[in-house]
Every structure is written in structure tokens, then in C-alpha cells.
Amino acid sequence: MKVLPFKIPKPENVTLYVQNYVGETFYEKLHQHKEIQISLIAEGEGTYIIGDCVGDFKKNDIFVIGENLPHIFKRDSSCVFETKMISLFFSKNSYGEDFFNLPEFESFQKFFNEVGLGLEVLSNKKSLYLLLSKIKNLSKYNQFISFLEILRLISNAKIHTLSSLINLKKYAGNEGKRMSDIFQYTMNNYHNEISLAQVSDIANMTPNAFCRYFKQRTNKTFVNFLIDIRIGNACKLLTKNNDLNITEISYKSGFNNLANFNRKFKSIKGVTPTQYRKNIK
Secondary structure: OOOOOOOOOOOOOOOOEEEEEEEOOOOOOOEOOOOEEEEEEEEOOEEEEEOOEEEEEOOOOEEEEOOOOOEEEEEOOOOOOOEEEEEEEEOOOOOOOOHHHOHHHHHHHHHHHHHHHOEEEOOOHHHHHHHHHHHHHOOHHHHHHHHHHHHHHHHOOOEEEOOOHHHOOOOOHHHHHHHHHHHHHHHHHOOOOOOHHHHHHHOOOOHHHHHHHHHHHHOOOHHHHHHHHHHHHHHHHHHHOOOOOHHHHHHHOOOOOHHHHHHHHHHHHOOOHHHHHHHHO
């Protein structure tokens, strides 16, 4: 099964492709494509991996994914809502090599300079939501006008850069499948004990070779990657499940030691699980 690269199923001669996805799950395989992607989570929640960044997504989140940046959006199995994502796919050169270099688009340069790392949009979200939710039904001309306004709003918004500079790496062929298999296995089994022997078998490598391989390609150890996923799940449980105590959340997230869970949680989130829950409330 060839996982990477992934080809966006857009018609030829289309400069801006708008996709309204509705279904039980997102595309959960590690993939990358040559187009820039702007996506609004209209419904659903789960975990994403973008470059070397692991995080959570929920309704109304907006992400921008750069060209050939590997990524996954995996819906939570506990999510009762149907998954909905509205996405725009385009290239900087879609309208000609120099189009976005025109003086009129000077404010867009920050967007194009930073998009390669992947972005989460933190402000201007209400205006962006309205534009993205309506763009599919517009004429081609009005889609283009809305697209420029979307770029303007993102360029002027508060953003969070997701991936690290060192991780701008393309996967291809067998390497893409191997990384996808590793990510899928981890995201499906993080709540259980996962040994290096188990995951290195998935990669068809020795444990030592696997540790070097994973660190070189993700800029983090596999253990830290696994902890990121577990802490992300714990945050969702702390937010949504008030009937679960901290010990129960610890075990449901894959930690078999409460003290270790509290220590790892605070090192990543800056507060204890108890304080995190209080802050959410």
C-alpha cells in the first residue's frame, strides 16, 4: 500500500480546490501533498500529527498545512458527532509565479514564509469560519475573492507554529508506509503498554536502529512522542469527563503510575492535571 505522496483528487486546471468532507473519520494515514491546505474543523474532535507536532483538534479549529508537510488527523473513537472538515487546497504559484509577489499582497508574505511548518490559527476565527463555511457554494469568481480575504485574515491573525525547522522532511515510498504504520499503531494503542520491541517490530527494525531512525525523522524520541499522545488524551478527558478522577484518567491515558503521570503532565502543560481541570472550569 503506497501511502505517500497523496494526490488531491481535484480536476485539472483548477487553481483553488474546495473540499467539504463529511464522514465517520478523516483520512487517517500519514500523507503529504504538494498543495497548501487550509482546513476548518466544522465538527468532530481527535488527535493530529503535523510534522513533528502532536496535538488535539476540536470543532472550530483552523489549521494551515504547508506543501509536502506530513500529517494525520485521527478522529476520537468516542466522538459521537459526524466528522466534518472544510478545506482549501492551492499552491503559491496557482495564479502565476509572481502573483503573490505583487505589492498589493505584501502582507501575505508572512503567511507564505511560515506555512511550511504548519500553523494553527488562534484569532479572527469567527470571520474565517463564516468565509470557509460558505465558500463551496460560491461562483469561481467569488471563491477567489473570499480566498484572498481568508489569506488576509490569516496573515493578520495570531498564529501558533506547529512543526520545528529541523523536521522539514519529505517521506516517500516505503519510508512513508513505515512511518504511517508506526504512527497508526501508536495512536491506536497508546492506552496500552507499548514496548520498544513491539514498535520496532512494526518498523521491521532492531530496537536500537528504530530509536535512531525515529529520532532522525521526527526530532524526538519515540518515548516522548508516545507521551505527547498520552498527555493529549488526558487533556481531553480532564476537559470532558468530570466523573473521572485523576487516577482513572492516568490509567485510561496509558500511564500505570500516578506520580509519573503528574510529573510528565506538568513538564508538558506547565500545571498539574488537577490545576488544568480547574483552569478549564
